[in-house]
Ligand SMILES: Cc1ncc(C[n+]2csc(CCOP(=O)(O)OP(=O)(O)O)c2C)c(N)n1
């Protein structure tokens with residue numbers, strides 16, 4: 001059984017991701033977000049349940065739907081919001097935007113717009129851990145759609161044969177853009193594909209943060225013991241459409257309603273209230289606290305300047321000293 005403080009921290013993180021994204025959506029509607037956005041809302045239990053098992057020096061790789069991964073790994077809200085709004089104070093000096101946030105100081109190796117591209121990066125980070133002989137691990141987030149990319153098969157196979165400390169976390173939200181999983185694959189469980197690589201494959205309810213936590217705990221322990229990779233599939237659902245204002249008309253109403261009943265935050269909140277870990281008054285207070293934090297981050301971002309046009313070509317290559325440093 002997890003300690004009370006840990007459970008409350010996990011709940012708070014899930015709430016933070018949800019409220020942060022609601023704000024991003026609102027700002028998008030006001031034309032304040034350059035480019036596009038892919039909201040993580042609905043899938044919070046995956047990022048939080050996984051990252052609650054990680055240390056600061058562990059790594060994650062992310063996707064185009066990466067805000068939740070960043071926040072769960074400990075990214076600052078103000079710098080994340082500033083990056084999404086294209087401001088100079090953001091993680092990539094406002095030049096990356098929503099899909100390119102990285103912060104090596106917390107082991108966040110980067111979001112990416114290229115579906116499946118984080119997978120070989122996670123395998124490479126796993127190889128670096130093995131060569132350096134540390135007990136760090138990598139959690140590699142990717143979607144059901146990405147599991148049909150060549151990068152998935154190559155990346156997982158290499159991690160398997162080299163016994164690398166990588167937990168491959170498939171966020172199966174049933175859709176890749178507007179394409180339903182059953183139209184593009186004949187297996188129900190993506191974790192079944194683990195058999196092909198000789199590693200454990202585990203399917204969990206991705207809307208139940210404690211189940212995700214437990215399954216990840218085992219996979220992380222295995223990885224730290226030097227016993228190799230695991231493929232963990234978390235069944236979940238995104239609350240919004242694929243991106244921007246996609247109304248997601250391709251999803252049947254009954255399916256949406258069914259998943260709304262399984263909202264990860266509502267379920268966790270009910271569990272914490274029932275166990276007496278959280279009271280109604282504390283829930284209200286925390287909601288207000290998190291709202292204030294998000295407002296503060298938004299104020300910071302909106303008050304920050306945009307990068308100058310002449311800075312566009314800077315930061316493309318690593319500075320010479322760090323490129324040649326061993
Ligand atoms: C290599 C590549 N192919 C296609 C796209 C266009 N694209 C962007 S997101 C997406 C769907 C990804 O689905 P999934 O991996 O299930 O992630 P989800 O959006 O559901 O979180 C596609 C096809 C892309 N960005 N990169």
Ligand SMILES: [Mg+2]
Nearest residue numbers: 143144175176
């Ligand atoms: Mg998907």
